Amino acid sequence: MNIELQERSQVGMDEGRSGVGVRILTQTPARDSAARGEVVFELEDVSCYYGAFRAIRDIRLAIHENAITAIIGPSGTGKSTLLRSFNRMNDLVPGARVEGKILYHGIDLYDRRVDAVEVRRRIGMVFQKPNPFPKSIYENVAFGPRVAGTKAGLDDIVERSLRRAALWDEVKDKLKSSGLSLSGGQQQRLCIARAIAVQPDVILMDEPCSALDPVATLRIEQLMTELKENYTIVIVTHNMQQAARVSDETVFLTMDEDRAGYLVEHGPTPQIFTKPQNRLTEDYVSGRFG
Amino acid sequence: MAADPMMPLGGRTRLAAAGARAATESALRNPNRADRATGAIFLALLLLGIGVAMAGLAAILIWSLIEGAPRLGLELLTNGPSTVRPEQAGFRTSILGSIMVVGGVLVLIVPVGVGAAIYLEEYADRERWWNRLIELNIQNLAGVPSIVFGILGLAFIVRGPLSLGFVAAAASLTLALLVLPTVIIAAREAIRAVPPSIREGSLALGATRWQTIRRQVLPAALPGILTGVILSVARATGEAAPLLLVGAVTFVTFDPSFFEGAYSTLPVQIFNYSNRPQAEFRVLAMAGVIVMLGLVLLMNSFAVWLRNRYEQSW
Numbered sequence: 001m002n003i004e005l006q007e008r009s010q011v012g013m014d015e016g017r018s019g020v021g022v023r024i025l026t027q028t029p030a031r032d033s034a035a036r037g038e039v040v041f042e043l044e045d046v047s048c049y050y051g052a053f054r055a056i057r058d059i060r061l062a063i064h065e066n067a068i069t070a071i072i073g074p075s076g077t078g079k080s081t082l083l084r085s086f087n088r089m090n091d092l093v094p095g096a097r098v099e100g101k102i103l104y105h106g107i108d109l110y111d112r113r114v115d116a117v118e119v120r121r122r123i124g125m126v127f128q129k130p131n132p133f134p135k136s137i138y139e140n141v142a143f144g145p146r147v148a149g150t151k152a153g154l155d156d157i158v159e160r161s162l163r164r165a166a167l168w169d170e171v172k173d174k175l176k177s178s179g180l181s182l183s184g185g186q187q188q189r190l191c192i193a194r195a196i197a198v199q200p201d202v203i204l205m206d207e208p209c210s211a212l213d214p215v216a217t218l219r220i221e222q223l224m225t226e227l228k229e230n231y232t233i234v235i236v237t238h239n240m241q242q243a244a245r246v247s248d249e250t251v252f253l254t255m256d257e258d259r260a261g262y263l264v265e266h267g268p269t270p271q272i273f274t275k276p277q278n279r280l281t282e283d284y285v286s287g288r289f290g
Numbered sequence: 291m292a293a294d295p296m297m298p299l300g301g302r303t304r305l306a307a308a309g310a311r312a313a314t315e316s317a318l319r320n321p322n323r324a325d326r327a328t329g330a331i332f333l334a335l336l337l338l339g340i341g342v343a344m345a346g347l348a349a350i351l352i353w354s355l356i357e358g359a360p361r362l363g364l365e366l367l368t369n370g371p372s373t374v375r376p377e378q379a380g381f382r383t384s385i386l387g388s389i390m391v392v393g394g395v396l397v398l399i400v401p402v403g404v405g406a407a408i409y410l411e412e413y414a415d416r417e418r419w420w421n422r423l424i425e426l427n428i429q430n431l432a433g434v435p436s437i438v439f440g441i442l443g444l445a446f447i448v449r450g451p452l453s454l455g456f457v458a459a460a461a462s463l464t465l466a467l468l469v470l471p472t473v474i475i476a477a478r479e480a481i482r483a484v485p486p487s488i489r490e491g492s493l494a495l496g497a498t499r500w501q502t503i504r505r506q507v508l509p510a511a512l513p514g515i516l517t518g519v520i521l522s523v524a525r526a527t528g529e530a531a532p533l534l535l536v537g538a539v540t541f542v543t544f545d546p547s548f549f550e551g552a553y554s555t556l557p558v559q560i561f562n563y564s565n566r567p568q569a570e571f572r573v574l575a576m577a578g579v580i581v582m583l584g585l586v587l588l589m590n591s592f593a594v595w596l597r598n599r600y601e602q603s604w
Contacts, residue, residue, distance in 0.1 A: 121496030
């Protein structure tokens with residue numbers, strides 16, 4: 001593991017304004033705004049309700065292709081709710097509803113004619129606590145393609161997905177053993193391989209490293225940086241340093257008096273962490289609250 | 291003043307330390323006697339309870355073995371019943387009848403029971419009043435005495451709407467209704483034990499609800515479901531009261547068939563033999579009891595083995 005502490009050349013360490021300089025670990029050169037890819041998600045005045053309770057309000061946001069967008073903020077501000085609304089996982093909660101529009105490549109995800117199952121094949125999800133199925137490693141990865149109807153070529157799909165998730169070398173001799181026999185970090189990589197196997201467009205990650213040890217966390221962060229070349233990644237994280245390390249863009253949410261989350265600031269990661277525009281953002285990233 | 295561990299202790303400190311040591315020693319040597327006694331009595335009562343249960347079970351087993359041992363032999367299984375020649379009487383027709391009836395029960399309870407459990411756990415909205423009513427009903431039915439199901443069978447299955455007559459099929463239906471609530475409850479517990487994270491993971495990959503149930507939930511819940519089914523079948527094998535009402539005739543000399551003709555089952559036959567005056571018939575009845583106990587013990591052990599073998603640790 002060869003990680004270098006680098007200061008990004010475009011953004012200086014602005015000690016004076018935020019009070020705390022943030023050292024950004026990076027292995028790839030910083031991406032400037034002009035190189036942003038196509039818009040994958042466009043949110044227009046999105047609010048999410050659980051029954052009568054409004055969890056998040058008036059979100060206006062654009063997520064770009066082949067980039068890692070991190071959603072940060074204190075607990076309870078609706079970060080997971082926002083993430084789950086991207087792949088219609090909130091549909092599973094009775095009483096949950098979404099107002100406003102979430103456009104995915106221009107298509108409103110919550111339109112009546114859109115099939116949630118199809119949405120989830122294109123927008124995959126990795127959960128906080130690794131949840132491999134109680135089946136063999138092979139069957140775990142093959143499950144997604146199987147339910148999508150693929151009958152042939154599963155061996156290749158499994159190998160490709162496990163290679164992309166940087167797990168192949170560790171498990172290639174024991175594909176028939178149970179998914180639950182792996183370590184925590186390996187299980188999470190298995191879940192990532194499983195998500196990749198259906199060839200999604202986007203991978204959503206809900207605090208993927210919070211249940212893992214630092215070594216496994218680092219591995220997964222490296223993996224994310226590799227994956228963003230082929231996938232769009234949106235990650236919710238409590239760990240500010242992780243967001244600073246890994247993401248290209250950062251979204252900061254906080255709560256108002258009604259406990260509804262709202263978007264405070266959204267911008268390129270270096271800017272959010274060193275020259276935030278909003279006072280609240282500055283307070284949060286410098287650790288004054290949250 | 292700061293305590294220096296290297297310096298010897300002063301007079302008052304030494305006294306205090308000695309007093310503390312004495313108090314600790316006396317506390318360690320003389321535990322609270324009242325607590326100890328209560329604990330011992332409680333343990334004794336628990337052991338007594340277990341002892342009584344085990345003694346009762348042992349008594350039944352040993353007594354049956356002693357009484358029935360003289361007649362244990364292969365002819366028990368191959369000979370038909372006889373009223374006049376107890377030395378040659380056997381359980382053949384009633385064993386066949388039992389197999390048929392219990393087989394019918396199995397075929398009925400698996401799809402209906404597991405299907406009902408899947409509906410209640412996966413699809414039903416628990417807030418709706420009719421679903422709560424169904425749940426309540428099932429739990430109540432599990433406690434209804436078996437003779438009531440016999441009356442139900444007589445009124446609606448043998449006579450009434452179904453009018454099957456006094457046949458083995460009617461017995462299967464009656465017993466299926468009797469054990470169905472138990473199967474549903476066991477299957478529900480097994481399905482509920484599958485963690486929601488597995489379902490979420492499956493749905494997030496683009497599986498439909500039904501695919502998730504069929505490919506993830508049911509396979510994971512299978513050991514629990516199987517255990518419930520086997521235990522219910524074991525219970526159904528031993529039922530006599532409802533079958534007496536539904537027409538398990540006690541003297542059948544020809545091999546039974548499922549949809550027509552008279553039939554008998556093992557418990558009913560044992561009941562019949564034990565009622566006869568000749569002593570040989572009582573021995574025969576006890577031999578039958580041994581056969582039935584062996585069968586039920588076998589089924590229950592299989593259920594326990596199955597559960598242990600496929601126990602899931604998440």
